[in-house]
Amino acid sequence: DSGVTQTPKHLITATGQRVTLRCSPRSGDLSVYWYQQSLDQGLQFLIQYYNGEERAKGNILERFSAQQFPDLHSELNLSSLELGDSALYFCASSVASGPRTEAFFGQGTRLTVV
């Protein structure tokens, strides 16, 4: 157990809908990262938050948004869902913002868009 909690574990929804994925980082970790992993694909960096502020943005679609709350949990909002959005979404957390700190991954949320 990495200490990073993601909910829900599985989510099935229809095209055009909106969903929210939730991530609770490890206790004491200030930085949260979101990644998308499509079938047989690598890990695509979406966005990072540090202590409530957006710190870095990767290949995140405009239909997607995220935020980190004062209690440091984070939510990834996916709207106007398309079939191609079906993927495993991972959240990771680390103590600091820099790259020299280990990132711990949650178990992921498997999103299926039908």
Next chain:
Amino acid sequence: GENVEQHPSTLSVQEGDSAVIKCTYSDSASNYFPWYKQELGKRPQLIIDIRSNVGEKKDQRIAVTLNKTAKHFSLHITETQPEDSAVYFCAAPGLAGNQFYFGTGTSLTVIP
């Protein structure tokens, strides 16, 4: 952002043999290089990492080497076992140093 290339994409070895996975990166300022192991349907887990001030790091059957001049780093697994079968990802920090860019992964199969 950082461009991380990983080879090979698939690798099959006999149990007991060694496996080597190589990654290259583009940003010479990158200074931390973790390797993650992901079993089917599970989360990536850090198995070893190396910082730019050393050239090699070992942890039992796993080692990582770093060549900053050539901008490449490699994962070495010796005496492979069936439980080593998984997808392995290398990573390097982005230009801002805040995020990890991952390689495309290597699917390792250890044949008993």
